[in-house]
Amino acid sequence: MSLVRATVRRDLLLAARNPGEWANPLMFFLMVAALFPMAVDPNPEFLSKISGGVIWVAALLATLLSLDSLYRADVEDGSLEQWLASGESLYAMSLGKALVHWCISGLPLTLMSPLLGVMLHLPEDAYFALFISLAVGTPVLSLLGAVGAALTASLRSGGLLLTLLILPLYVPVLIFAASAVYHAGIGMAYNGQVAMLGAMLALALALTPFAAGAALKLNLSR
C-alpha cells in the first residue's frame, strides 16, 4: 500500500511541477467548446439547447487527450517492472493511477465547467446538474480510460489507438450525463440519470482495476 501511496504522491507532485500536464487538457476543453458556437450557431437560444451536450463532449475529449501519458513514463523508465517485482497489488496500483488521472483532468474540468456554461448560455437550472454529472461521470471516464492506457502503454503510436478503443465504452456515461443536464435545463427531475452515473462509477471502481492490472502485465511480455 505504501508503494501505491508513494506513486500517487509522486505523480501528483510531478503534475504540480509540470503545469502543462493538467493545463493543456483544460485549454483544449475550453477551445473545443468555443468551436461549436463558431461552427454551428452563436444564437443564445440555440446554444442553451445544446450546451450541456457540447460541454460533455468537450470534457470527454479532453479526458482522452491526457490519458495517453498515464502509464507511458512508468513503462519507459522501468517503474512498472519495479511494481510487478514488488508484489504490490496491481489492482490498488491501477486504482491509484486512475485517481491521479482524475485529479489532474476530471477534477479541474468539473471545477471549470460553470465558466463554459456561461459562455454557451447553459440554462440557469442546469448548472448544478452539469457540475454533479461531471463530478460523478469523469471518474468513470478516468477508470475506463486507465484500462485503455494500460493496454496501449508500450505501443509507439498508442494515442490514437487508445481513443478508438475507449470511445465506444464512454457512450453510456455521455448519454446519461448529457441527458441529466438537458432535463435539468428544461426543469425536469434528473436524479435518475445521476443515480445511473453513480451506479456506473461503483461498477467501474470495482471492476476496471482488474482489467487495467491484467493489461499492465502485458507491457512486460514484449
Place this chain on the structure above:
Amino acid sequence: MWQWLVRLYHRLGSPKWFYEMTERWIFWLALAAGGSAIVGLVLGLLYAPADYQQGDSFRIIYIHVPAALLAQSAYMMMAVAGAVYLIWRMKMAAWVAKVIAPVGAAFCLIALLTGAIWGKPTWGTWWVWDARLTSMLMLLFLYFGVMALQQAMESEEASYKAGAILALVGLVNIPIIKYSVEWWNTLHQPATLKLTEKPSMHPDMLWPLLIMIVSTYLFFALVVILRTRNEILWHERKRQWVRKILES
C-alpha cells in the same frame, strides 16, 4: 456427461485433434449451411406472405435479423474464447478469438447496411439515431477496437491477451450501452423474436426466419472453423504432422 465434456474440452486444446476432427465436419457443415440457406431464402422470398404494412420490403428481415443476432453472439463467443485463453492459456482459444473478430465485424456491418436499406422504404431515411442502430454501431466500433489493438501489438502473445482483455471489458459494457441507448431514444420496431414470449409473427413468415438464423449460425461455424484451421497450419507449420499435410 460432465466427464465427456471435460475430455472434449481438453481435446479442443490440441490443434492436431481439432484439425483432423474438423476435416470431417467441413463437408457436412457446408452442406447444412448452404442447404438451409437455400430453403430459408426460397421460403422467405417467394412463399412467405407480404407484410400488410411494409409489403415486400420486410423480406430483408431474413438477412437482417440473423446477421444482427450473430454479430452480437459472435462478440460474446470472442470474449469467452478470450477469457478461456487468459485463464487456461489455451492457444486454440486465442486463435479462435482472433479469427472470430473480423467475421463478427462483417456480420455487424451487414446488419447495419441491411438495416439502412430497410429503413429507407419504411422510415423514409437511411439512418436514424435510434437505440438499436446506435448500439449496433457501437458494437461495430468495439469489434474494430479489438481488431486494431490486436494488430498494433508487436508480440503475438501480447496481442491475444490485450484483445481478450478489451473484449471482456466490452462484454461488460454491451448491456450498459444497450440499456443506455434504449432509454435515450427508440424508434426501431420491438424485437421480432423473444425467447420468453409467443412470437407475434405469422408462422409462414416465422419459419423461414428461424431457418435463416440456423443457417447463418452454421455458416459462421464453418467460416470460423476454416479460419482456425488456417491459423493452426500457420502456427504449427514446423511440426511434423503439418509438414506431412503440406507436402502431400
